[in-house]
């Protein structure tokens with residue numbers, strides 16, 4: 001499958017860090033669907049972690065059903081990064097990642113994240129320090145470069161390999177591109193060549209199993225990392241793994257499966273954050289699922305204003321009633337799984353366009 005240093009993953013599919021979205025509640029909900037080899041936390045400030053701030057502790061929170069987990073750290077100073085990496089490996093991290101691609105100014109202005117793309121010696125020193133401090137494998141998540149005139153990913157990958165990095169995740173866009181346009185497969189291929197033999201994981205714009213298969217075939221990458229595609233369609237890991245192994249995509253989830261997924265996500269949030277915060281958080285999270293729910297405007301509008309768990313449960317009960325009515329109607333008219341599931345009938349088409357419009 002895919003090996004990152006001493007850690008062998010069950011599949012070659014990774015869940016991307018998406019700050020505020022791919023949190024513990026989401027990870028616990030998506031993992032049981034299958035196909036996911038490794039999940040990443042949001043980027044974590046090592047100084048905050050060493051001070052045990054509430055925010056940092058929340059970001060690195062994990063539990064036994066959340067393995068294997070990679071904790072992503074950002075920064076530019078070796079000492080706090082190395083100390084934080086040691087703490088993480090003792091508290092549930094199977095792998096540590098160094099963020100070398102975040103374009104946010106509050107991170108680059110302190111020479112961390114994507115600023116490291118412009119200072120390869122500093123990136124290498126940081127990688128060496130974290131690798132030396134860790135007994136678990138260390139990966140680096142990079143972008144192609146700052147802009148088209150500064151494509152550094154292949155030379156950076158070659159240098160990180162020498163520094164002892166166990167794998168490189170490359171988001172196939174430059175910092176200036178942000179999240180727009182398709183991932184640049186040819187450039188990811190150059191990183192694969194430069195990093196050999198350490199595994200390179202391609203990332204960017206994967207919205208269906210075919211996208212993942214194309215990225216692997218065209219770049220030679222060892223695996224792929226999926227972010228926004230998995231928020232829209234949590235079954236994407238299951239489907240992509242099946243497609244890569246057998247060439248066949250499983251039957252799409254039914255509306256009832258999708259509602260059950262939402263319920264589990266909501267329940268995890270309540271359990272982890274308490275009712276009030278769970279409702280506030282879910283109002284925003286639900287927006288990723290609503291697109292697949294068809295024409296159920298009462299639920300769609302209602303979920304944006306929930307304040308208590310009961311508000312959510314009442315809305316879901318109504319949604320289930322209306323789904324069951326539709327199912328019975330469809331069965332009555334002899335269309336079996338037809339119209340309801342037809343909402344999601346899986347075609348191996350490219351991304352539906354949302355990839356570029358988010359984030």
Ligand SMILES: Cc1cc2nc3c(=O)[nH]c(=O)nc-3n(C[C@H](O)[C@H](O)[C@H](O)COP(=O)(O)O)c2cc1C
Nearest residue numbers: 016017018019042043171204205206226227228359
């Ligand atoms: C809202 C948002 C938050 C993100 N947070 C992080 C992060 O914390 N660390 C990181 O390395 N990348 C982060 N990313 C980038 C993603 O991990 C990923 O590289 C990018 O979204 C491209 O993959 P995708 O097209 O599959 O989403 C974030 C992206 C978005 C849209």
